[in-house]
Amino acid sequence: MDTIDRAIINNLQGGFPVSERPFADAAMTLGLSEDELLERIERLLDDGTLTRFGPMYHAERLGGGLSLAAMQVPRADFARVADIVNSFPEVAHNYARDHAFNMWFVLATEEPERVGETIAEIEQRSGYRVYNMPKLDEYFVGLRFAV
Amino acid sequence: MRSEHEARLIEALQRGLPLVPRPYAALAARVGLTETGVIELIQSLQNEAVIKRFGVIVRHHELGYCANAMVVWNVPDRQVTELGTRIARLDYVTLCYRRARSLPQWPYNLYCMIHGRDRMRVRERISELIDTCGLQGVPHEVLFSCRRFKQRGARYSSVVPAFKRVVGA
Known part of the structure; x- marks a missing residue:
């Protein structure tokens, strides 16, 4: 896990955009490209750092x-x-x-x-x-x- | 108007957001809605707090948060809201609940979770919390854990009837 992964985890624990291109929007605030953010989330899911990417229901x-x-x-x-x-x-x-x-x-x-x-x-x-x-x-x- | 689309969306979404540039369009195709329809529905579920949080769900053990303490307090009922609110404000507290007591074996009514990289650090934080929140002399116990048998997260496979009952009213 590097500083970019940390930034993703620290910034996306809530408030993920609900827009047409949410990964592009979130990537922009993190200073990443849409592709890079998608790839990193996929890797963090694959290696088990994240259990899920999505909603936590009440x-x-x-x-x-x-x-x-x-x-x-x-x-x-x-x-x-x-x-x-x-x-x-x-x-x-x-x-x-x-x-x-x-x-x-x-x-x-x-x-x-x-x-x-x-x-x-x-x-x-x-x-x-x-x-x-x-x-x-x-x-x-x-x-x-x-x- | 509530619909089966919503229940289908809740179910499709709980497995996770599709990792594609237009995830809401991908979900829309799966549940038979438009992309705009999915976006509006998710926003309304967030407004109703049916969705509490939306984003990364971390497996905290893998992040080195190995010491996980549940601290339970026996506080007078008339003070529980004030103290709970105060405790929840501390940034190392990850959850704070009022729960029913189970008398006589279990007198505690206020619970908070403190995660840390090791037990010593967690204990320091508990002392700090006692000072900051004025909890000196309040009966409490610290229950450490580093063994987890099962973590699957809650899953709702057939939310249609349950969902309708709650939000369809």
Whole structure:
């Protein structure tokens, strides 16, 4: 990753132009050509620096359900439970954390009711309680990741 | 008027914007709209904040942001909005939410994420945050993570009914 890649990542984490030639418009502000910007984005996607180039949707406004859930899983049983949790397509990501509550995952579902159903199914299959921590409010953050 | 075009566009777009000089024309061909129609629809989805952000989505682990701390606070409900707003303003805070408590095991109601290149740097930032935001004496815990099992991002494969229910009203 060079300084141009960094500039692309730092400047295009939001506000990508919605115009007929958006890459040309964005390239101009970055001092690049349209072709160069397209090639670089493609490479950053190929090498896995970027997961996607496009929209980040607001799940609740799309009509879906979204929540954060946590579990307390004994170390010896962790891998088994992680496999169960990760097998659900409703689980968007799952992190191990250093705490008695050691497994944290995001549930993103097309139907809001699926959050509760998925939690019940995970509890039944794993044998452990799932704590649901739904979002009540979101506070606006400006910057994302500077590189 | 809401249409199936919109749902189709939401679905086509979530895989990513086509990497061609006129991506909205390419999308238009796929979903049966005009280029102008696609541009207007995306703008309206942004105005309604159905699209929160539009651009590069980074895989932060690959950028060296290896230490990722979720800091949870137990703040009085009447202060949560003020404190959440204050915390969110700091440039090293990447997310800040109020969440439901799960009493008695989990008393925390305010969450923020702090990413950094290593844990020591993240801990320094947390101390700084406590000073800056006046959080001295507020019960909190720091949950570090560097192990991710799954990151696929949310996917919506059949948004038509759900989408209509929300925005079709």
